[in-house]
Amino acid sequence: MATKTAEDAGSETGAQHDETVTETETVTETAVAEEAQAPEQREADEDTGATEPRRASGVGQGAGAVVSAALGLVSLSGGWVGTVASARAQLVGQLKTSSQAGVAQQIKAVYGDAWHATALWAGLFAVAALVVGAAVLARPAFGAPGTPQAPWIKSVAWGGVALGVIGLLLAVLKYSDALLGLPSAG
Numbered sequence: 075m076a077t078k079t080a081e082d083a084g085s086e087t088g089a090q091h092d093e094t095v096t097e098t099e100t101v102t103e104t105a106v107a108e109e110a111q112a113p114e115q116r117e118a119d120e121d122t123g124a125t126e127p128r129r130a131s132g133v134g135q136g137a138g139a140v141v142s143a144a145l146g147l148v149s150l151s152g153g154w155v156g157t158v159a160s161a162r163a164q165l166v167g168q169l170k171t172s173s174q175a176g177v178a179q180q181i182k183a184v185y186g187d188a189w190h191a192t193a194l195w196a197g198l199f200a201v202a203a204l205v206v207g208a209a210v211l212a213r214p215a216f217g218a219p220g221t222p223q224a225p226w227i228k229s230v231a232w233g234g235v236a237l238g239v240i241g242l243l244l245a246v247l248k249y250s251d252a253l254l255g256l257p258s259a260g
Contacts, residue, residue, distance in 0.1 A: 132224050135210050139230035142207035146237020149200035149245065156195035164188040178258075186256045190249055197245030203238030207231045 152160075167183035175183070210231040214223045247253035 132227060135213055135223065135227050136230075138206055138210040138213075139227045139234060142203050142210060142234025143230050143237060144234075145199050145203035145206060146234045146241055149196045149203055149238060149241025152192055152196055153199060156192045156199075159191040159195050160188040163191040181256055189254075189256070193245045193248035197242055197249065200238045200241030200245055203234050203241065207235035207238060211235070 164184055164187070167185075167187050171180050171183040210227065214221060244253065
């Protein structure tokens, strides 16, 4: 039977300890080396295109198309801003017109200017609808060529452009008194 002396037991424990320390140091050194290489490897992957390219979602274009259509509808209906501008022009016309003014002058000052203010604001909304709609339709040519635009975005943008054209035409006709001009006083 062999018995171990304290010296023999200490040398075996020391050898096991040395092996554990060596393994720990090797694992730590390997992890540090991999961590140091990771940013360089990621940059190399990005340069070679190894990562998946980011795809555009089209949310901005869709929102622009909807805004264009909404602006076109506002140009046709007049909207709140046109109503307020019309009421303001009507009030200013009443304040500036004296009671001795002729009927034709009173009609023009009170109603004509209000009608023109409404037409002006409708025209501004129509131009905004045209610009936003055209920008949405032209965006694929300048942003990401070759990336198809969703069909519904094109449809809504074309709808906004069409409403803008109709609204602009009606605004010009209203402002020039070709459409529903002021009644004659005589």
